[in-house]
Amino acid sequence: MSAWVYVALFLIVGLIIPIGAIGAAWVLGPRKPNPIKRDTYECGIETVGDTWVQFKAQYYIFALVFLIFDVETVFLFPWAVKLGQLGMFAVIEGIIFILILVVGLAYTWRKGMLEWV
């Protein structure tokens, strides 16, 4: 049997247990909603305006930078696994690959994209 069957079983059980706990609370707890109770919380005052206000674009930039690095780092895993057998040549190649990543990071830094403005 494939190992992934067990992972699937873990997923199923991992879903059942929290659903069971929340379901038990749903059965046992009282439910008497009223408009004031269901109001959006905001530090003792009524909430003003819409939740969907304009948001800082900086988060988006960090997500973009992350995406590049994340994808590239995944490429490094096969390299790391076989590193012991490949010898110095593969190490130098890997270092060049990482340096390209670092140049990307330096470029982002120089462009001021890592500043919180």
Added chain:
Amino acid sequence: MDFLKDPLKVAADWLLGIFAGWGMAELWADILIAFLGIFVLIALLMLLDILLVWIERKVVSRFQSRIGPNRLGPFGLIQPFADIIKLLIKEDTTPEGADRALYNLAPILSMMAVLILWAVMPLAPTILNVDLNVGVLYIIAAGAIGTLSIIMAGWSSNNKYSLIGAFREAAVMLSFEIPMLTMMLIPTIFAGSMGVAAITQAQDVWYFFLAPLAAVIFLVAAIAELGRSPFDMGEAESELVSGYNIEYSGMKFGMFYAGELLHAFTFGGFWAILFFGGYRFFGLEQVSAFLAIAILFFKAFIGYWIIMWIKYTLLRIRIDHMLAFNWKFLTPVAFTLLMTTAFMNALLADAPSWLYVGGMFLSNVLLAWAALETARYYSRREREKVEGTQKVAPT
């Protein structure tokens, strides 16, 4: 004797005999046994989770010169169970304008993301759980579900604080995933395998002695991934009150809370496995599977205790400082360390083991020293620049 060595197999054989007696096909009997085993493991984890609440409260109160829960049972041990009962019979309110499907799914996913991490946790030489050959990547993938659940919770609550908390938390988790991924590459290089069990079995010398800096960076990144103080931007209670889980009540909030505690303990476990030999301790793990589990849990608790210690000692860092710390310090250091380790690994491949370990250790220490000195130099320059432009009134 057999039961002590390999309790899982003995139990599985016994159950298989029973199920075969009922005339069940072998494949289905196997799946049913695996299901039961996983269910028992996760139920025990939930029990551990309840005790973690007690441990966390006791430890924080000692850090703050308090006594902590001490009324219910000896040392207040029954307190967390009373809390669970309270959470169960609380009213569960849903805020106005919440996206109901996502709102209800988020706490479930948050708990699940932690529980499925235990799929690749090797508990003992005979209990490896699932021995995936891509175990390290699996840890990262499961962590991504946790990030997703936080975004879902913050977005679906229809609350400004939730949304801000979720955005911050996601930015932090994404950013610190880069050094964490990079540091997971280092045990992979040493062991020549991505499997978590293989990494444990390859640690004749604890990888902490080969890469102390990697262990430290991994712990820092893990704390940020967990969203714990000093990196708990997402639930900064002094500004966002509770952050992404602000609109949750009752058991749904309990799931977030319990998930966070178990997540911290799980990462203490992975820290132990990647850098401190997991269940291995001078051959003691071969005596009995139970002893191996006890060793792993002892190491995991030490990691968890360090995480708690940092949490209750340090102040919260501002979000811009935190992201700058990651992108301008931790990530460059992590990449430099990765290159150094790969290079030294190839250079010292044929060296005797004392030279190999010593060379690795020294290169790590030197790199840590150089990184700290560079950071100190630039932060002093920055500070002088700021102090030069704005005159501070003498006090």
